[in-house]
Amino acid sequence: MKYPTDLKYTKSHEWARLEDGLVVVGISDYAQDALGDVVFVELPELGKKAKAGEALAAVESVKTASDIYAPVSGEVAAVNQALSDLPELLNKEPFSAGWIFKLKPENPAELEALMDAASYQKLAESAS
Amino acid sequence: MLYKPMKHLPLEASHQALGAKMAPFAGYLMPIQYSSISAEHSAVREQAGVFDVSHMGEFFVRGPEALAFLQYAALNDVSKLKVGRAQYSMLPNSHGGVVDDIYVYRTAETEYLVVVNASNIEKDWAHLLALAGGFRVDLEDASNQFALLAVQGPQAANALEKLCNLSLADRRKNDTFATLLAGRPARLARTGYTGEDGFEVFLSHSDAEPVWNELLSLGVVPCGLGARDTLRLEAGFPLYGHELTEATNPRCTSFAWVVKPEKDFLGKEALLAASCPNRLIALVLEHGIPREGYKIFSAGQEVGWVTSGTLSPMLRKGIALAYVRSDVTENLQVEIRGKLYPASVTEAPFVALK
Structure with a gap:
């Protein structure tokens, strides 16, 4: 299981990374493994605003449906359209090609309040 | 607890x-x-x-009245079972619902093996023991x-x-x-x-x-x-706790065939008297994956709920078993994360089986 140290993490298993002023969001390696084969990703609409902790997207595996929450407050600035045809990218490359959406953050400092890799790894391993 | x-x-x-x-x-x-x-x-x-x-769970039912006991405790007609044959059945409760769905194997002249759901072992055991009092039978819980x-x-x-x-x-x-x-x-x-x-x-x-x-x-x-x-x-098989419960009348499902009204069984009067406000149906969706608990709508009205749903790995479509109001059969929609997705009524099995 990978826990890249250049990312921030949420209790609900999203990762977040600041990139050119936008917060890129995906799900952790632990989350994709727990979900199993991802078969559908419901992407948010561009321009949609959300507070930190609000559901913005959903990921469906054969087994279950799981909401994806905004790690920080902001506005959806980009979505990964490739996932419409290739939802399995979430399983294969959760930290790169499997990103889900990008947020224009209201307050970039919110990102700092999220968990670092070591804290998240502890949380994920205690859950399994 | x-x-x-x-x-x-x-x-x-x-x-x-x-x-x-x-x-x-x-x-x-x-x-x-x-x-x-x-x-x-x-x-x-x-x-x-x-x-x-x-x-x-596995229970043995043995003794001269093993057949009479199972005829009363289970819905299907156990008298049809020859030694070396098995049948699907259900344990009815006293008010027309289902304690569990089971498989009954006739393993010898006066010996039957009853296989029950893991989550119901203790409940079924207590239920059968209580019913066994009036019969010359020996029950053995062989689950372990x-x-x-x-x-x-x-x-x-x-x-x-x-x-x-x-x-x-x-x-x-x-x-x-x-x-x-x-x-x-x-x-x-x-x-x-x-x-x-x-x-x-x-x-x-x-x-x-x-x-x-x-x-x-x-x-x-x-x-x-x-x-x-x-x-x-x-x-299209039911799973206890989803399609079948203590409150489900099996006559309102596609498994109504296990009910044999020509014999006596526990709760017979209640089971046969009840009407079916909802029926268990099979649904297939072109878009969206239905999941247990999702609501079903027709013409803006809530008319039912999904009891089991998944993406069918063979059809690559969403499939579900659902209880829907008996008087509604058309224009069904499943609510998935606040949006309505059209669902067609179909016959289970969802895939062609040999």
């Missing part, structure tokens, strides 16, 4: 050695998947898979004696033939018999919960691991409870 320690089954270490994802189910640590649900599902539809379902493997798929019989010196070609669906399997005493039954041909294999705990290993070495694919659920749903 009292803390109950996790119970352990004989193949737990074998599953962990295969890298299975394990999760608690009905008090046991059970394998959910080994590789992926889709891959295991396909293996059963196209080749052969083996499930460890040792968590299931048996390991149970379900070998399922078009190649299941081939694989098993290699482990027993028998031709299985003339064994019919619902036949059951004792034999040696890889040199170990076993009871085989041509039954299962996947919609495919296959056998269920009852073994003593100590024989489970060697037989499991023999099956894997023949190329039979280990499959977890995840694929077991998608397979049974594609086949």
